[in-house]
Every structure is written in C-alpha cells, then in structure tokens.
Amino acid sequence: MLKLSEVSVAYGGLQAVASVSLDVAEGEFVTIVGPNGAGKTTLLKAVGGGVPLQAGRVEYRGRDISGLPAHARARLGVAHVPEGRKVFPSLSVLENLEMGSYRAEARSRRGEGLDTVFGLFPVLRERRQQLAGSLSGGEQQMLAIGRGIMALPDLLLLDEPSQGLGPRIVEGIFEAIAAIRRSRPITILLVEQRVVEALELCDRGYVLETGRVALSGDRQTLLADPRVQHAYLGA
Amino acid sequence: MALGDLVQYVVTGLLVGGVYALMSIGLALIFGVMRVVNFAQGDFMMLGMYVTYFLTTAYGIDPLLGAVLIVPPFFLVGVAVHRVLLARVTGGGDPQRLMDTQLILTLGLSLIITNGATMLLTPMPRGIKTSYATQAFVVGPILMNEARSYAFLMALLLAGVVYVFLTRTDLGKALRAAADEPEAAGYQGIDVRAMHGLAFGVGIALVAAAGGLLATYHPIEPTVAVNFIVLMFVAVVLGGLGSIPGAFAGGLVIGVVQSLTLLVLPFQLQNVGVFIAFLLVLYLRPQGLFGQRLRTV
Numbered sequence: 001m002l003k004l005s006e007v008s009v010a011y012g013g014l015q016a017v018a019s020v021s022l023d024v025a026e027g028e029f030v031t032i033v034g035p036n037g038a039g040k041t042t043l044l045k046a047v048g049g050g051v052p053l054q055a056g057r058v059e060y061r062g063r064d065i066s067g068l069p070a071h072a073r074a075r076l077g078v079a080h081v082p083e084g085r086k087v088f089p090s091l092s093v094l095e096n097l098e099m100g101s102y103r104a105e106a107r108s109r110r111g112e113g114l115d116t117v118f119g120l121f122p123v124l125r126e127r128r129q130q131l132a133g134s135l136s137g138g139e140q141q142m143l144a145i146g147r148g149i150m151a152l153p154d155l156l157l158l159d160e161p162s163q164g165l166g167p168r169i170v171e172g173i174f175e176a177i178a179a180i181r182r183s184r185p186i187t188i189l190l191v192e193q194r195v196v197e198a199l200e201l202c203d204r205g206y207v208l209e210t211g212r213v214a215l216s217g218d219r220q221t222l223l224a225d226p227r228v229q230h231a232y233l234g235a
Numbered sequence: 236m237a238l239g240d241l242v243q244y245v246v247t248g249l250l251v252g253g254v255y256a257l258m259s260i261g262l263a264l265i266f267g268v269m270r271v272v273n274f275a276q277g278d279f280m281m282l283g284m285y286v287t288y289f290l291t292t293a294y295g296i297d298p299l300l301g302a303v304l305i306v307p308p309f310f311l312v313g314v315a316v317h318r319v320l321l322a323r324v325t326g327g328g329d330p331q332r333l334m335d336t337q338l339i340l341t342l343g344l345s346l347i348i349t350n351g352a353t354m355l356l357t358p359m360p361r362g363i364k365t366s367y368a369t370q371a372f373v374v375g376p377i378l379m380n381e382a383r384s385y386a387f388l389m390a391l392l393l394a395g396v397v398y399v400f401l402t403r404t405d406l407g408k409a410l411r412a413a414a415d416e417p418e419a420a421g422y423q424g425i426d427v428r429a430m431h432g433l434a435f436g437v438g439i440a441l442v443a444a445a446g447g448l449l450a451t452y453h454p455i456e457p458t459v460a461v462n463f464i465v466l467m468f469v470a471v472v473l474g475g476l477g478s479i480p481g482a483f484a485g486g487l488v489i490g491v492v493q494s495l496t497l498l499v500l501p502f503q504l505q506n507v508g509v510f511i512a513f514l515l516v517l518y519l520r521p522q523g524l525f526g527q528r529l530r531t532v
Contacts (some may be wrong), residue, residue, distance in 0.1 A: 048422055070421035079422070086419035088412045099412045102405065103424035147423070 001187050002025045002047065002155060004085050007056035016042040018211040019056065024155075024189055029181055031190040031198040032234070034208035040191040041083045043208065044159050047189065049073045060155070075103045081155035083160050083191075085144040089133025093124055095145055096132050100150025106159030109152060116183065117146035120176050137171035145173070149180060156180070158190045158217060162197070170194070195232035199223050239376045244494045248375055252446050252490020253387035257394055258463065259470035259482040261441035263485030264397075267477030268414040268434035269325055276467060279346035279439045283309060283446030284455045285356060285475040291363050298363050299385050302447025303393070306440045313439030317432045320344070327432060345460070352457035360456040368452055372485075386448035393444055394483055397437070403478065410434060414477065465506070469513050475526020484524055488512070 001022040009017040017215040024030045031216040032040050043077065045051045047058055049070030057066045065073055070080070079100075088096050097117060101110045118125040132143055141161055148156055158177065162170040174197055181188060192198035199205055205222050207215035215225060222228050262276045271460050283305055324336040345470035367381035401407040413420040421427050428453040453459070474481025489509055496508025516524065 050418060052424075069426075070418075071424050071426045074422055074424035082419055082422060086416045088415040088419065090415050091408065091411055095408050095411075098405065099408060099420070099423045099425070102409060107405070151423070 001028075001061060002189065003059040004043075004047070004120075005057050005059070007046055007058065008054040009039075009046050009051050010054045011042075011051075017046065017209055020208070020211070020213055021056075022206055022213065022216070024187055027185055027187055028204065029190070029202045031192060031202035031205045032208055033128045033192055033195040033198050033205060034214070036193065037210075038208040039211040040208050041159055042211075044080070044083075044157050044191045046187065048078060048082075048157050049082070050082070063183040074151065076215065077103075077105070077151070078153035078157065079148040079151040079155070080157040081144050081148040081159060083163065085137075085140045087132040087140050087143050088149070089117070091132055092129055093132055093135070093143055094128040096147050097124070097128075097150050099187070100147035101152070103151060106150060106152045107174065110150070113152060117149050120149070120179060121146055138165050138173075141165060141169075141173060142176070145180075147174065148158065153185045153186065155189065160190065160202060162193055162194050170197070177201065195228070201229075240498075241495075243329040243377055244498060246379060247383075248491035248494030249487060250379060250383040250387045250486035251494065253390040254445050255463075255466055255470055255490050256483040256486025257390040257448070257475070258442045258445035259467045259486040260394060260479050262467045263443070263474065263477055263479050263482035264410075264434050264441070265438035266471065267479070268410060269321070269431045270499050271321060271325060272341065273435075273438070274338070274464065275345040275348060276442050277353065277464030278345050278352075278436070279309065279313075280442045280446035280449070280463060281352065281455075281457065281460045283443030284450040284453075285352070286443070286458065287447035287450045288361055288363055288455050298447060298451045299389055300366065301333055302389060302450075305447055306393075306444050309443035310436040310440040313436035315434045316344075316439070317352070317435040321435060322431070323429065326428065337458045338392075345464075349457055349460060356457060358457060360454040362454050363450050365408045365451060380452065382452040386451050389448050390445065393441065393461060397441065397479070406433070420512075464508065469509060473513060473516055473523055475523030478523065478525040481523055481525030 004020060004022050006019045006021055007017060008019050020043060033044060033200060034040055041199070042051060046053055048114045053066050057064050059065065060076060062076065068220060088099065097114060098110065101107050101113050106113060123139060124142055124146055127139065132140065133144060145161060156196055161173050165173065178201060180186065190198055190202065199222055202219055206213050206215065207228065215222065258280055262273060265271060265273050286299040286305050287298050290296040290304065291298050296304065297460045316456050320340060324333055324340055346462040346511060365382060367385065370381040372381060372384060409420065411427045412423065412429050412432060413425055413427045417427045466489055470485030471482045473488060474485035492512045496505045500507060
C-alpha cells in the first residue's frame with residue numbers, strides 16, 4: 001500500500017533521512033522506532049507531505065505521491081497525526097473533529113466518524129464545546145488521534161503519540177490505537193520512542209538510527225534481537 | 236459637563252466605531268491567516284470609497300447599497316492580488332526574509348495605489364450627497380446622525396455575516412484552522428494556500444465595504460488611507476493580534492475613545508486619545524483585549 005524507495009530528506013545542509021526504503025502492506029501495522037533525532041518524524045512527514053524530498057520516491061497504492069502537497073495526500077485517505085499533536089487551539093473540540101472530516105469522502109459520513117471517536121475517547125464527548133487549547137496534554141493527544149480517525153483514513157500516520165504524557169495516559173493511548181485497528185480495516189504507520197510498547201503492538205517494525213534503517217523485521221524477530229534488547233530493553 | 240453630553244459622545248463614538256470595526260476585522264483576518272501585515276489595506280478602503288461614489292453619481296445607487304454591491308468584485312480583486320503578488324512571498328522560506336519582502340510588497344502596493352489614484356482621479360476631495368447625511372435621529376436627549384447610524388447598522392450586519400461564515404460553515408472553520416496550525420490544517424486536506432487567497436479576498440472586500448459606508452459621511456480623496464490605516468492597526472493590536480472579535484471590539488473602542496477625546500482636546504488632536512489608550516492597553520495587557528497569552532503544551 002505504501003512504498004518508500006531510497007528516500008532522503010535534508011534540512012539546510014543537515015541530512016535527516018538518508019536513503020530509507022520501506023514498505024507497508026494493506027492492513028498492516030508497522031512501527032518505526034529509534035532514539036531521539038534518528039529522523040523518525042522527518043520520515044513520517046515525508047509520507048504525509050510535510051517536507052519535500054531531497055531524493056527518492058513515495059508511492060501510495062502504486063501511485064507516485066512524492067510531488068503532492070500534504071492536503072492532496074490527505075484527500076487520498078492518508079491521515080497524519082503530527083508530532084506535538086498540533087490541535088487547532090482556538091477551535092472547539094467538536095470543530096477540530098469536524099476539520100478531521102474535511103475531505104469529501106469523510107464529510108458525508110461525519111456522524112459515523114463522531115460515533116467512533118466518542119466511543120474511543122468518551123472524554124471528548126464531554127468536552128466537545130470546550131476550546132481545544134484548554135485541554136490537558138493527554139486530551140489533546142486523544143483529540144489529535146480522533147481528528148485523524150474522522151478522516152476515515154485508509155492509512156493512519158501516528159507520530160509519537162506518547163510524547164510528554166504520563167505512563168497511565170500513554171497506556172490508554174496505546175490501547176485506543178489497538179482498538180482502532182480492531183474496529184475497522186486500516187493500515188497504521190506508527191513512529192515511537194517507546195520502543196517496547198510500540199513493538200509489542202505492531203506486526204512489523206523498523207529501527208531507525210541517524211537517518212538510516214539499522215534493523216527491520218517482524219515483531220518477534222525485533223523483540224528477540226540482541227541489539228534491540230541491549231539498546232532499548234535494558235537486557 | 237452633564238451626563239447627557241457624555242452619553243452623546245459615547246453614542247457618536249460607537250456609531251463611527253462600527254465602521255472602524257468592519258475595516259479592522261478585514262485586516263485581522265488577513266494577519267491571522269497569512270501572518271502578513273497588509274499596509275495597502277487602507278488603500279483598498281479608499282478604492283471602495285471611490286467605486287461607491289461612482290456607483291452613486293453615475294447610476295444613482297444609494298451608497299449604503301453600493302457598499303454591499305462592491306463586495307463581490309473586491310473579493311475577486313483580493314484573490315487576484317494574492318495569487319499574482321502575495322503568494323510569491325508567503326509560505327516556505329526564511330521567516331525574517333519573508334517578512335521583509337511582505338512589508339516591501341504591501342507598502343509598495345500602497346504607494347502605487349495612492350499615487351495612481353491621485354493621477355487618475357485628481358487630489359480633489361469629493362463627497363456623496365445623500366438625503367440622510369445631514370439628518371439626525373432624536374432619541375430622548377441624544378442625537379444620532381442618520382448616515383452614521385445607517386453605516387453603523389450595515390457594518391454590524393456585514394460583520395455578523397462574517398461571524399456566521401467563520402463559525403458555522405466548514406470553509407470558515409477551515410480558514411480558522413489554517414490560521415491556528417497551518418501544517419496540521421494541510422494534514423486534514425485543507426489547502427492552506429487557497430485559504431490565504433480566501434482570507435485576502437474577504438479581508439479586502441470587507442475593508443472596501445467599510446470604505447463605501449464611510450463615504451456616506453466622510454470626504455473621499457486619494458490620500459484618505461493614511462488617516463485610517465493607523466486606526467486599523469491600533470484596533471487589531473488592541474483586540475489581540477489576529478483575533479476577529481478582538482479587532483471588532485478594538486474598532487468600537489477606538490471610535491469611542493476618539494469621540495471622548497473631543498471633550499478635552501480640539502478636533503485635530505482626536506487621535507491623541509486613541510494613542511494614549513493604545514499605550515495604556517499595551518502596558519496593562521500586552522496580549523490585547525481578546526488575545527491569549529502564548530501557551531506551550
């Protein structure tokens with residue numbers, strides 16, 4: 001469904017992502033893990049359209065989308081839940097969710113999307129008239145994910161949903177992500193710094209280090225890999 | 236000074252402030268969505284005054300109606316100016332450099348429009364004569380100039396339409412979303428560049444309409460912009476940068492302060508009061524009346 005071929009991204013002279021190739025099959029849950037500054041967020045932005053490619057190509061459903069702006073990719077069914085949540089602070093919770101269903105395919109099925117989101121995150125229903133900027137960090141993350149779900153996406157990109165949140169809330173967020181996957185056919189690409197949680201949730205993973213794929217494989221292989229165990233699992 | 240005088244001055248100020256409010260929300264919308272300070276805003280107001288004037292003198296169209304009729308064409312002018320000029324200096328790139336080029340561009344546009352109008356239309360001031368310009372409604376002890384009252388009501392009506400558009404339609408909400416978080420707006424399928432064009436079009440249309448309303452009681456000349464662009468900037472900053480309700484309130488406040496200044500200072504110095512109030516607000520509440528303190532989550 002998604003195929004990255006030798007993708008490179010640079011900021012100024014700084015190489016953030018260097019010749020990364022990866023693929024995600026329809027319905028798969030793939031995670032990209034790695035330390036801070038490994039280029040995970042940049043790589044996800046390259047999929048969502050948030051940064052221009054220096055080299056390589058991004059294919060979605062067999063179509064080269066490398067040159068498409070973010071909003072055109074969103075209209076194709078790619079929902080990007082960005083790092084740092086980036087909810088619309090001066091819009092109400094409900095308005096944020098409505099903007100999630102801005103693309104035509106989702107707009108006509110807004111009620112369905114709202115039911116799903118409020119089912120996953122009941123607190124958002126209670127706070128739907130509140131300004132998004134007044135929510136707690138955890139609630140904003142729920143809203144950002146909910147906004148992504150509202151697009152009824154085929155491919156959901158999640159960038160560090162656990163960032164800056166307490167362990168209890170993180171657990172809830174990861175449970176919600178697992179629930180999203182059970183509830184409808186969806187492909188998920190998750191970027192995480194919490195390596196264990198992310199690997200346990202996924203089908204397959206990539207370990208990114210200094211902009212390159214250091215390791216890849218299915219969940220079991222990665223969790224059992226001595227390098228992963230040593231670097232991330234404290235074994 | 237009797238209490239009645241005070242009420243009279245406040246009412247007079249509010250009536251004028253309504254038109255200031257309308258022109259200011261145009262500027263606030265453009266700044267809020269595009270982060271562009273449009274120095275040519277006052278010149279589009281001046282053009283709105285002239286077009287309304289010619290609609291009245293050539294076709295006998297009442298200026299209150301003319302002010303509304305010019306909204307669609309000025310919207311298109313705004314969209315075109317965005318596409319041809321501003322789109323080149325917004326979006327990606329070094330923010331400081333972008334800001335410099337934006338300032339030069341809008342300032343240059345302002346100079347060209349002012350001087351172009353002076354060449355083509357002559358510096359001679361013109362005025363629209365209406366039956367209501369010299370009439371007044373009498374409400375108890377208060378006098379309300381008819382032209383200003385009608386202009387006030389029309390300004391309120393147009394601002395109300397904008398408010399409904401921004402809060403009740405998907406397109407309006409998308410505009411606010413693009414102002415809040417442009418990157419995330421793109422991820423929702425919102426074309427941020429198109430939103431810039433929309434904001435600029437609406438902003439120009441609003442200030443032109445405000446010009447049309449102003450023309451019912453204010454002389455029309457090519458350099459009229461200078462007197463108003465400063466008031467618009469003050470209103471927008473007073474209300475909290477980029478806030479639409481803030482700019483609206485800021486416009487009303489300026490009208491009232493201007494009017495009350497006349498109680499203590501001669502007419503030529505009426506903006507002194509505005510600037511004193513401005514400095515006071517900046518000192519006591521630097522984020523503006525409706526602005527929010529920067530928040531980090």
